[in-house]
Amino acid sequence: MGNCIIRTGRQEDAESLLEISSSVITEGNYFISTAEEFDKESIQQQREIIQGIISNEKETLIVAEVNQTVIGSIEFRSNRLKRMSHTGSISMSIMEPYRGMGIGTLLLKALLDWAENHPHIEKVSLGVFSTNHRAIALYKRMGFIEEGRKVREFKINEDTYVDDVLMYRFV
Numbered sequence: 001m002g003n004c005i006i007r008t009g010r011q012e013d014a015e016s017l018l019e020i021s022s023s024v025i026t027e028g029n030y031f032i033s034t035a036e037e038f039d040k041e042s043i044q045q046q047r048e049i050i051q052g053i054i055s056n057e058k059e060t061l062i063v064a065e066v067n068q069t070v071i072g073s074i075e076f077r078s079n080r081l082k083r084m085s086h087t088g089s090i091s092m093s094i095m096e097p098y099r100g101m102g103i104g105t106l107l108l109k110a111l112l113d114w115a116e117n118h119p120h121i122e123k124v125s126l127g128v129f130s131t132n133h134r135a136i137a138l139y140k141r142m143g144f145i146e147e148g149r150k151v152r153e154f155k156i157n158e159d160t161y162v163d164d165v166l167m168y169r170f171v
Contacts, residue, residue: 004103006110009053009061009073014046016070017063024093030132032154053077058088058120062110064103071095074107076115076124086122088115092135104135108142115171123170129154130163144169 009017025031025038053059058078063070072094079087090111094103115121128135130149144167152161 003066004101004106005065006106007063007065009050009063009075011047011050011054013063013070013073014043014050017050017073018043018046020070020073020093020095023095027096030093030129030135058085058118060111060114062107062114064094064098064107066098071098072103072107074111076111076121078121086120087125088121088123089125089127091126099134104138105142108138112142112169112171118171121171123168125166125168127164127166130165136165136167139167139169142169 022038025033026035028035050061053061053075056078059076061073061075064072072092074090074092076088076090079085079089090108092104092107094107112124115124124144126139126144127150128139130136146165147168148166150164150166153164154162156162
């Protein structure tokens with residue numbers, strides 16, 4: 001996508017990131033939390049979360065910006081335990097109108113470039129709904145491997161369950 005800028009997230013992105021989270025959660029297809037459970041943090045709380053990520057050398061927040069509007073993000077959160085400090089997990093969100101345009105690929109590539117150049121990060125992990133076929137295909141294209149499933153981990157409604165697909169990539 002030609003007019004998409006991929007950059008490190010900043011505290012000034014707090015409001016946009018909250019809007020993205022709220023929008024994606026409201027869709028009900030990709031997040032564990034439901035719209036009813038989503039307790040939208042204040043912009044100040046979101047800024048503090050962003051600052052915590054920025055100030056931790058083992059974590060990062062990367063955003064996608066189109067026409068000076070943040071429309072997606074990916075973050076890497078490290079594990080604080082010493083024996084797992086070489087690992088971390090990612091989460092990614094993209095506003096619905098911008099999906100299918102390659103923005104997820106750009107965000108994931110930027111994150112993996114960061115991780116590959118980080119002296120302490122060796123493994124990037126994630127969990128994804130088994131019904132999120134587009135995301136799973138992207139992760140596989142980018143070298144992620146399924147390492148397991150938590151079967152029927154999420155109960156969507158009375159009769160519908162979704163597996164949590166656990167994926168990883170060594171960097």
